[in-house]
Amino acid sequence: MALLQIAEPGESAAPHQHKLAVGIDLGTTNSLVATVRSGLAVVLSDELGRTLLPSVVRYLPDGGTQVGFDAQEQQSVDPRNTVVSAKRLMGRGLADIAHRESMPYDFVGAEDVQGAQGMVRLRTAGGVKTPVEVSADVLRALRARAEAALGGPLVGAVITVPAYFDDAQRQATKDAARLAGLSVLRLLNEPTAAAIAYGLDNAAEGVYAVYDLGGGTFDISILNLSKGIFEVLATGGDSALGGDDFDQRIFCWMLEAAKLKPLSAEDARLLLTRAREAKEYLTFHGVAPITARLNSGELVDLKLTTEIFTEITQTLVAKTIQPVKKALRDAGLQVADVKGVVMVGGATRMPQVQRAVGEFFKQDPLNNLDPDKVVALGAATQANLLAGNRAAGDDWLLLDVIPLSLGLETMGGLVEKIIPRNSTIPAARAQEFTTFRDGQTAMAVHVVQGERELVTDCRSLARFELRGIPPMVAGAARIRVTFQVDADGLLAVAAREQTSGVEANVTVKPSYGLSDDEIAGMLKDSMAHTKDDAMRRALKEAQVEAQRLIEAVQSALKSDGELLSAEELGRVEGAIAKLQTTALGENRRHITLAMDDLEAETKDFAARRMDKSIRRALAGRKVDELKEFGSHGENK
Amino acid sequence: MDFSADHFTLFSLPRAFRLDAATLDRKYREIQAQVHPDKFAHAGDAERRLSLQWATRVNEAYQALKKPLPRAQYLLHLAGHDVGAENNTAMPADFLIEQMEWREAVSEARAAGEQHELEHLHHRLKSGMSERYDEIGELLDDAGDLEQAADRVRRLMFLEKLLFEIDDAIAALEE
Numbered sequence: 071m072a073l074l075q076i077a078e079p080g081e082s083a084a085p086h087q088h089k090l091a092v093g094i095d096l097g098t099t100n101s102l103v104a105t106v107r108s109g110l111a112v113v114l115s116d117e118l119g120r121t122l123l124p125s126v127v128r129y130l131p132d133g134g135t136q137v138g139f140d141a142q143e144q145q146s147v148d149p150r151n152t153v154v155s156a157k158r159l160m161g162r163g164l165a166d167i168a169h170r171e172s173m174p175y176d177f178v179g180a181e182d183v184q185g186a187q188g189m190v191r192l193r194t195a196g197g198v199k200t201p202v203e204v205s206a207d208v209l210r211a212l213r214a215r216a217e218a219a220l221g222g223p224l225v226g227a228v229i230t231v232p233a234y235f236d237d238a239q240r241q242a243t244k245d246a247a248r249l250a251g252l253s254v255l256r257l258l259n260e261p262t263a264a265a266i267a268y269g270l271d272n273a274a275e276g277v278y279a280v281y282d283l284g285g286g287t288f289d290i291s292i293l294n295l296s297k298g299i300f301e302v303l304a305t306g307g308d309s310a311l312g313g314d315d316f317d318q319r320i321f322c323w324m325l326e327a328a329k330l331k332p333l334s335a336e337d338a339r340l341l342l343t344r345a346r347e348a349k350e351y352l353t354f355h356g357v358a359p360i361t362a363r364l365n366s367g368e369l370v371d372l373k374l375t376t377e378i379f380t381e382i383t384q385t386l387v388a389k390t391i392q393p394v395k396k397a398l399r400d401a402g403l404q405v406a407d408v409k410g411v412v413m414v415g416g417a418t419r420m421p422q423v424q425r426a427v428g429e430f431f432k433q434d435p436l437n438n439l440d441p442d443k444v445v446a447l448g449a450a451t452q453a454n455l456l457a458g459n460r461a462a463g464d465d466w467l468l469l470d471v472i473p474l475s476l477g478l479e480t481m482g483g484l485v486e487k488i489i490p491r492n493s494t495i496p497a498a499r500a501q502e503f504t505t506f507r508d509g510q511t512a513m514a515v516h517v518v519q520g521e522r523e524l525v526t527d528c529r530s531l532a533r534f535e536l537r538g539i540p541p542m543v544a545g546a547a548r549i550r551v552t553f554q555v556d557a558d559g560l561l562a563v564a565a566r567e568q569t570s571g572v573e574a575n576v577t578v579k580p581s582y583g584l585s586d587d588e589i590a591g592m593l594k595d596s597m598a599h600t601k602d603d604a605m606r607r608a609l610k611e612a613q614v615e616a617q618r619l620i621e622a623v624q625s626a627l628k629s630d631g632e633l634l635s636a637e638e639l640g641r642v643e644g645a646i647a648k649l650q651t652t653a654l655g656e657n658r659r660h661i662t663l664a665m666d667d668l669e670a671e672t673k674d675f676a677a678r679r680m681d682k683s684i685r686r687a688l689a690g691r692k693v694d695e696l697k698e699f700g701s702h703g704e705n706k
Numbered sequence: 707m708d709f710s711a712d713h714f715t716l717f718s719l720p721r722a723f724r725l726d727a728a729t730l731d732r733k734y735r736e737i738q739a740q741v742h743p744d745k746f747a748h749a750g751d752a753e754r755r756l757s758l759q760w761a762t763r764v765n766e767a768y769q770a771l772k773k774p775l776p777r778a779q780y781l782l783h784l785a786g787h788d789v790g791a792e793n794n795t796a797m798p799a800d801f802l803i804e805q806m807e808w809r810e811a812v813s814e815a816r817a818a819g820e821q822h823e824l825e826h827l828h829h830r831l832k833s834g835m836s837e838r839y840d841e842i843g844e845l846l847d848d849a850g851d852l853e854q855a856a857d858r859v860r861r862l863m864f865l866e867k868l869l870f871e872i873d874d875a876i877a878a879l880e881e
Contacts, residue, residue, distance in 0.1 A: 089748070225748075255747045299735055395880055399873060456747035467739050493769070496743065496762040556758055557743040622749045669750050676753040680760055683740035688718050688733065 089225045089618070091255065091457035092216045093263070093449025096205060096229055096243065098157040098286030098312055099416070101125045102443060103212040104450035105220065106459065111267070111447040114219045122442065123215070127207045128152040129196030137211040146343065149174035149335040151195045155314060156208075158286045159190050159201035160246075161238030161582045168310060169318060174335035189242065189582045202242050202584060203592060206249035213252055223614055226255035228453035230445050232287040233259035234307030234393075234473045236519045237531050237561050238582040244558065245589055251607065253615075255456040257558040260284070261291035262302060262470055263448030264414040268439055269295045270451065270466070276409035277303075279397075281427055281435065282445075283390060283417040286312035290394045292401040292408070298466040304400035304492045305473045306393035311386065313349070313417030319382045320345035320374065324360065328370050337364045348374050353419045380422045387426045394430060400492050411435045416442050458622070469494050472559055474529075479516035483525045488553055491521065498554045502568070505549075509541040515551060517561065530581040534563050540570045605658075612661045616653040619665055620646055623672055626679060633678040638671075645671045709759070712784060713767035723781055723846040725771065734768045774839045775866055778846065778859045787852045789859050801861060808868055816875040824879070828872045835865050 128141035261280035520528030548568035
């Protein structure tokens with residue numbers, strides 16, 4: 071696939087300045103890592119030339135792990151310790167997991183589901199594992215693959231998430247990356263990543279829909295592509311609907327058709343594998359033979375026809391069309407406004423899905439991209455841009471949205487929406503609260519995500535406790551709570567008492583996430599288990615970071631040095647020189663301190679530069695640049 | 707550029723209800739292309755923080771000006787004439803009766819599962835609202851009658867909510 075052939079020879083950054091950045095598609099069933107090499111996005115393969123990495127991790131009694139194909143081969147033999155589709159468990163509580171009873175895992179707290187708190191945990195031979203740790207093991211394998219292929223430590227990664235992931239699921243993904251030692255340049259929505267790959271490749275302009283049916287998640291995003299701007303107008307989906315569910319339907323049909331008694335975990339895993347194979351076979355054939363020899367000695371011998379498969383999965387396909395309608399309405403558009411429908415995710419290969427999408431949009435879906443790779447390729451392209459590797463004229467902007475409204479619990483268990491769904495991010499909203507008792511010094515705020523009116527119908531994200539409010543009579547305090555959603559779609563909360571200016575202390579208790587202490591503990595554990603020298607690695611990372619900062623400041627000085635007085639310039643240059651010397655040494659703490667100093671010296675400079683950029687944008691100079699960029703695509 | 711400047715100043719647009727949507731879109735994108743966090747992903751902490759604040763600020767301003775109701779509310783706010791949402795008791799009886807009739811029609815269509823009727827109601831309401839926005843434009847930009855404009859804005863707050871409920875009902879029928 072040709073991507074991004076915009077850079078002229080000699081225009082791209084010199085090889086030694088090229089920063090190693092990757093895009094990672096952390097999928098339910100399979101994961102991929104891609105990068106941009108010589109202006110071309112490519113998927114990186116393992117030593118056997120395989121591009122996909124099954125998102126499967128097996129935990130061994132000696133504390134070791136198997137990841138990918140090795141683990142996948144063992145899943146019917148050792149289902150309890152072999153975790154598949156961990157993505158479905160990210161940021162989820164025990165009560166949220168559908169088909170829990172048919173999963174072979176030993177869930178912690180399964181004896182009392184209602185009483186279970188926080189994110190799900192699995193007991194394995196290698197100890198209790200959260201889905202975050204399982205995902206971190208997958209990411210670690212991809213990082214190792216990338217570093218071996220590229221020959222050095224990565225400066226960062228863009229990791230894709232389903233657009234419909236809520237805050238807890240996004241945070242869990244970011245935590246997994248942190249555990250895997252990856253610096254996250256951005257969490258990017260999967261359909262948006264696909265739109266970048268498709269849009270840049272085809273110089274597309276106009277309204278496009280991205281229909282993304284993955285292994286375990288479904289997303290629909292409506293985007294407007296115009297002159298290098300990818301603006302998401304609306305997004306929708308179902309974060310618990312994907313190809314896995316089609317396998318599950320075939321599995322249930324098999325149980326019924328072969329009149330099977332309740333199965334062991336091993337047999338269930340075997341039949342689910344056969345179900346997946348039959349599903350894939352039916353993409354190109356009318357009938358799929360299914361044979362399996364169970365542990366009990368029983369032989370399963372069935373034939374699944376396209377007609378039966380279509381019939382038993384009809385409701386699943388229909389379930390994807392509802393969010394499509396809703397997203398179109400949210401975008402204020404009709405079917406006729408959509409210029410093209412980009413199909414993403416392996417599950418879109420199913421003929422009945424293709425047909426349903428084609429019928430709804432009254433046009434043939436676009437299938438000219440590999441649905442398994444397009445997300446990783448788009449992510450790599452974005453990672454390359456974010457890392458600062460872009461060539462002249464090679465520039466675009468993504469404007470993405472939050473998929474679900476953020477709200478607060480108010481009196482009577484009702485939700486007050488604070489940031490509505492499909493708001494362009496970053497977004498913020500401040501809300502004032504007051505005390506209702508004399509001398510009240512603390513206050514609890516419950517943040518939820520979802521569209522329903524009752525708190526119990528929405529996802530609980532976190533409970534915040536504000537402490538240190540100065541004692542006043544009831545109703546006198548004015549506590550301004552600011553909710554900030556960043557460009558990763560993650561929420562942060564800050565609070566300040568307005569009359570006294572006292573910064574209230576915010577303690578976050580994530581409902582389905584991990585606390586900072588838990589993450590720190592896991593980091594320590596994982597370092598104890600990995601064979602490479604953790605200290606050396608941390609030093610190396612600090613050195614890479616320092617280099618990144620020095621380059622960023624130097625390039626800022628080159629373009630906007632005149633914004634500094636001679637004295638200020640001297641101080642900044644002094645801080646750079648000091649960091650350069652420190653970074654050559656072996657003391658990680660000194661490097662961090664020297665970086666802090668340089669940050670401090672450039673704070674005002676950063677503000678002046680931002681100011682200059684905005685003025686320039688308004689003065690219209692940027693208009694000409696945009697026009698120039700537009701000529702790369704077809705003008706409307 | 708002053709971070710606390712009003713939304714119109716931020717986009718260098720005249721402070722008026724009638725605005726050129728294409729110009730607003732263009733200016734929004736031009737500024738966002740300069741300040742967005744994606745432009746600073748490889749920069750230092752200070753610049754990243756600033757970028758987040760500015761991009762948030764620009765999004766807020768764009769949201770406030772893009773749609774007519776928030777724009778009218780914002781203009782009234784700038785003129786020191788905030789629209790009290792709790793003032794609905796001051797609405798004239800005929801307007802309130804008309805509202806009740808609309809709501810009845812919506813809930814009947816919803817109960818009967820008549821999606822076409824709901825869509826018809828949506829379009830009828832929408833075209834009525836567009837005339838009322840024209841009127842607000844005259845009141846704010848030509849007559850400078852803040853009192854009357856605030857009254858019309860309050861009515862439109864009702865209608866926008868009604869429109870939202872109709873869309874909600876259509877969505878509920880699809881599910």
